[in-house]
Amino acid sequence: MLLYTIVPIEQIFPSEINNLQYQEIDLGVGKKIIIEKINDSQCKIVRLISTDSNDYLNPQFQPGSIINLYPF
Template sequence: MTLYTNMPLELVLEGFNDEMENMQEIWSNGVKMQVMPVAPGMGKIVRLLECQLDDYLNPKFMPGNIIHYQ
């Protein structure tokens, strides 16, 4: 991979080696997604892992949305 930027390398790679926060993989409505827990039974969608192509266009599965799960 080649990255062309006028920013210092320290700024570009800042936080690259930091540990990710506690993430969970869950199934919701037939979609496997990665969520960051915000409360018991609730999580913020980080990304979709396994789904149909149409699910990427569904606004309820947008990253950043809060979902309820068991």
């Protein structure tokens, strides 16, 4: 299920958020992503917070995308 809203996920799914551990990563220049750790080397993007509207069109920051924590 995809839900695109400005309402924080904590307000929509309050019981589900307690079971998951999210981390916030500051990418600089008004960009932050909230990630959920999958394993030691990968994580999934849960939310993008940005002041630049073009960042929301960038598939690199799309919620659900898997990113590697280590470039090895």
